[in-house]
Amino acid sequence: MPKTTFFNLPEEKRQKIIDAALEEFARQPFHKAKIATIAENAGISIGSFYQYFEDKKDLVKYILNLLAQKKLEYINQDMVANREKYGFFELCRAITYSGLRFAKENAKYIGIANTILADPSLQSEILGDNEQVTIEFYKELLEIGLAKGELDPNIDVDLVARFLTSLSFSLIDIVYKDRKIDLNDLESGIKVMDKLMGFIENGIKKRD
Amino acid sequence: MPKTTFFNLPEEKRQKIIDAALEEFARQPFHKAKIATIAENAGISIGSFYQYFEDKKDLVKYILNLLAQKKLEYINQDMVANREKYGFFELCRAITYSGLRFAKENAKYIGIANTILADPSLQSEILGDNEQVTIEFYKELLEIGLAKGELDPNIDVDLVARFLTSLSFSLIDIVYKDRKIDLNDLESGIKVMDKLMGFIENGIKKRD
DNA sequence: CCATAATATGAATATGAATTCACATTCATA
DNA sequence: TATGAATGTGAATTCATATTCATATTATGG
Numbered sequence: 001m002p003k004t005t006f007f008n009l010p011e012e013k014r015q016k017i018i019d020a021a022l023e024e025f026a027r028q029p030f031h032k033a034k035i036a037t038i039a040e041n042a043g044i045s046i047g048s049f050y051q052y053f054e055d056k057k058d059l060v061k062y063i064l065n066l067l068a069q070k071k072l073e074y075i076n077q078d079m080v081a082n083r084e085k086y087g088f089f090e091l092c093r094a095i096t097y098s099g100l101r102f103a104k105e106n107a108k109y110i111g112i113a114n115t116i117l118a119d120p121s122l123q124s125e126i127l128g129d130n131e132q133v134t135i136e137f138y139k140e141l142l143e144i145g146l147a148k149g150e151l152d153p154n155i156d157v158d159l160v161a162r163f164l165t166s167l168s169f170s171l172i173d174i175v176y177k178d179r180k181i182d183l184n185d186l187e188s189g190i191k192v193m194d195k196l197m198g199f200i201e202n203g204i205k206k207r208d
Numbered sequence: 209m210p211k212t213t214f215f216n217l218p219e220e221k222r223q224k225i226i227d228a229a230l231e232e233f234a235r236q237p238f239h240k241a242k243i244a245t246i247a248e249n250a251g252i253s254i255g256s257f258y259q260y261f262e263d264k265k266d267l268v269k270y271i272l273n274l275l276a277q278k279k280l281e282y283i284n285q286d287m288v289a290n291r292e293k294y295g296f297f298e299l300c301r302a303i304t305y306s307g308l309r310f311a312k313e314n315a316k317y318i319g320i321a322n323t324i325l326a327d328p329s330l331q332s333e334i335l336g337d338n339e340q341v342t343i344e345f346y347k348e349l350l351e352i353g354l355a356k357g358e359l360d361p362n363i364d365v366d367l368v369a370r371f372l373t374s375l376s377f378s379l380i381d382i383v384y385k386d387r388k389i390d391l392n393d394l395e396s397g398i399k400v401m402d403k404l405m406g407f408i409e410n411g412i413k414k415r416d
Numbered sequence: 417c418c419a420t421a422a423t424a425t426g427a428a429t430a431t432g433a434a435t436t437c438a439c440a441t442t443c444a445t446a
Numbered sequence: 447t448a449t450g451a452a453t454g455t456g457a458a459t460t461c462a463t464a465t466t467c468a469t470a471t472t473a474t475g476g
Contacts, residue, residue, distance in 0.1 A: 005422085005423075008422090008423090028327075029237060029238075029239065029327045031237070031239040031240055032239055032327070034462090034463070034464090035463075035464065035465085036463075036464090044424080044425090045424060045425045045426060046425080046426065046464090046465085047423095047424060047425045047426060047427095047465095047466085047467085048423080048424055048425070049465095050464090050465065050466075051422095051423065051424070051425095055464080055465075056464070056465095115327070119236075119237045119240065119323075167375075213452080213453075216452090216453095242432095242433070242434090243433080243434065243435085244433075244434090252454080252455090253454060253455040253456060254434090254435085254455080254456065255435095255436085255437085255453095255454065255455045255456065256453075256454055256455070258434090258435065258436080259452095259453065259454070263434080263435080264434075264435095
């Protein structure tokens with residue numbers, strides 16, 4: 001957690017620091033990202049940086065949390081809260097779509113988590129069980145879908161949940177990495193998503 | 209490329225160095241991996257290391273090439289050479305299966321490429337178009353499948369090829385990361401694979 | 417307007433490796 | 447077995463950065 005001094009800062013200055021950090025971590029992996037660069041781009045001195053943050057890890061943790069939070073804001077909270085009211089595939093589509101919008105609007109930053117997590121020693125410490133949370137969430141959706149008879153009762157919930165999690169990351173990857181897919185044109189992104197959903201739906205929906 | 213001195217080394221010693229490097233790069237991302245540790249575990253001096261390799265990058269490139277080569281050896285060369293003789297899904301299964309066997313037998317090392325490539329500055333330099341090659345390969349298989357009428361003519365070859373590539377990485381990921389799936393029991397790995405293939409087949413095969 | 421606290425600063429210091437280098441050892445050949 | 451070229455060595459050097467700290471500046475409230 002940043003020190004209180006950081007939170008005492010005027011909004012604008014705080015944002016400038018966050019932006020500079022995002023910029024740097026998007027460009028470099030943790031061990032190459034320079035505090036000096038971040039400080040310079042934020043228009044503060046190195047000393048000030050240490051006034052605000054415990055150390056580099058403190059900053060990175062904070063940045064990752066911000067991103068996670070931001071991503072959450074993209075998903076339709078009503079749907080999540082009332083998940084029983086919606087169909088499984090409907091929910092899946094909505095979640096995937098929100099992921100897409102997030103990726104589109106934060107293209108520069110979605111690589112950060114991956115870059116950071118490439119360091120096994122940071123993995124456990126910083127992100128921990130974030131992925132696990134996603135898997136659990138999908139499992140819950142699958143259980144609901146099964147109870148409603150929407151899904152093939154033979155599916156292995158655990159396995160499919162893992163797939164869905166993995167697929168959603170893949171999707172982001174495809175949209176993010178491929179220059180072929182123009183992020184400014186959400187249409188094409190949606191096409192990709194529909195393809196993905198088609199795979200899944202065909203794979204696990206209940207057959208008559 | 210390692211210097212000639214490296215290739216003059218007795219097989220055994222060379223292997224020891226490679227093993228030590230694999231070990232270290234599997235544990236640490238590029239910038240944290242220590243030459244000193246590699247040298248020590250290989251039973252050579254740091255000085256010798258620089259007798260054999262230009263620098264750290266030189267070593268990493270070499271190691272990644274070795275892994276890529278090794279992975280290739282796992283796929284059925286006959287099937288690849290005579291790809292027209294086999295069905296699309298048959299080929300997909302075989303390729304995925306070989307990836308699985310590779311993962312099983314090299315569990316420790318399959319994270320290396322990912323870890324290395326998390327560093328954007330190494331990405332282009334070291335791996336470059338390795339992924340592109342995979343995409344192209346799948347595209348070719350898809351074209352053949354289309355020509356034979358095995359596949360839904362409406363699929364977007366480019367997009368599906370990207371998916372297949374991404375999925376194959378996901379599969380490895382799932383098998384690799386999840387402790388739930390016991391790698392010593394290839395059976396369960398095959399089950400995962402069949403699930404995956406089911407998704408794909410249902411998603412893109414020709415319907416009557 | 418002063419005193420004290422809070423904040424800002426960047427040069428100085430600490431740290432952690434990569435890389436070099438001067439010297440030691442081994443080995444192939446005469 | 448003598449010789450020097452090839453190889454081996456790890457302490458010393460260099461370099462890049464995180465972190466600290468003494469000092470300056472600014473804010474606060476009495």
